[in-house]
Amino acid sequence: MTDSSTDRNERAQLAFARLLPKxxxxxxxxxxxxxxxxxxxxxxxxxxxxxxxxxxxxxxxHINWWNRWMLDIIETGQATPYPRHADETWPEVTEDDWGRIRNDFYELLARIDPHAARPDLASPVNHDETIGELLADMALHSAHHFGQIVTVRQALGAWPPPGGGDTW
Structure with missing residues (x-):
């Protein structure tokens, strides 16, 4: 690799590392x-x-299920077997579960934070993906479902949230 391509790769990795937490x-x-x-x-x-x-x-x-699954791969190199059916990743919940589900989400997010700041995002975690690719997949999956969360809240008349949010 030439010096300019090495420099370009380093800049790209730095930009990606800055984007991940967002x-x-x-x-x-x-x-x-x-x-x-x-x-x-x-x-x-x-x-x-x-x-x-x-x-x-x-x-x-559902986000928690997948974030936990992917974090297990990053942190241990292993995960529970890949689900055979999508419904295995959609736990049944009740209103009494909400506090635990929300707390689990924040605990998983706290586990993700140090990985998003790792200097070795290009390192492989398995034969198919790097740490950075797996983190990006987690982030995009979460962002996709958070868009749905906004839609659900809008349908419930519970948007914008108390802290504010886009209303369009």
Whole structure:
């Protein structure tokens, strides 16, 4: 590799490392995850609006399932077997589960933070992916479902959250 391509790769890795935390927590592109989850009662979080397939609690429990699965790969090199069916990643929830689900989300997010700042994002975690690729996949999956969380909250009349958020 030439010096200019090495320098370009280092700059790209630095830019990616700076972007990762914003992908997990929100930023300019979308309302932060803390704001998106704030102010919801267990009843609101567990309510599945008419015409929508999931409640906020179900969406967050699903995000938790995958974040835990991917963190296990990053941290131990192993994970539970890949699910045979998508429904295995959608735990059943009730309004009484909301506090635990929300706390689990924040605990998993805290486990992600140090990985997002790692200098070895280009290192492989398995034969197919690098640490950075797995983290990016986690972030994009979470962002996708947080968009759905906003839609569910809008359908419930619970948007914007107390901390504010885009209303368009």
């Amino acid at each position: 992908l997990f927590r929100g930023g300019q592109a979308f309302v932060g995850v803390e704001a998106s989850l704030s102010g919801l009662s267990g009843t609101q979080a567990a309510t599945r609006p008419t015409g929508l397939p999931h409640s906020v609690a179900e969406l967050v429990a």
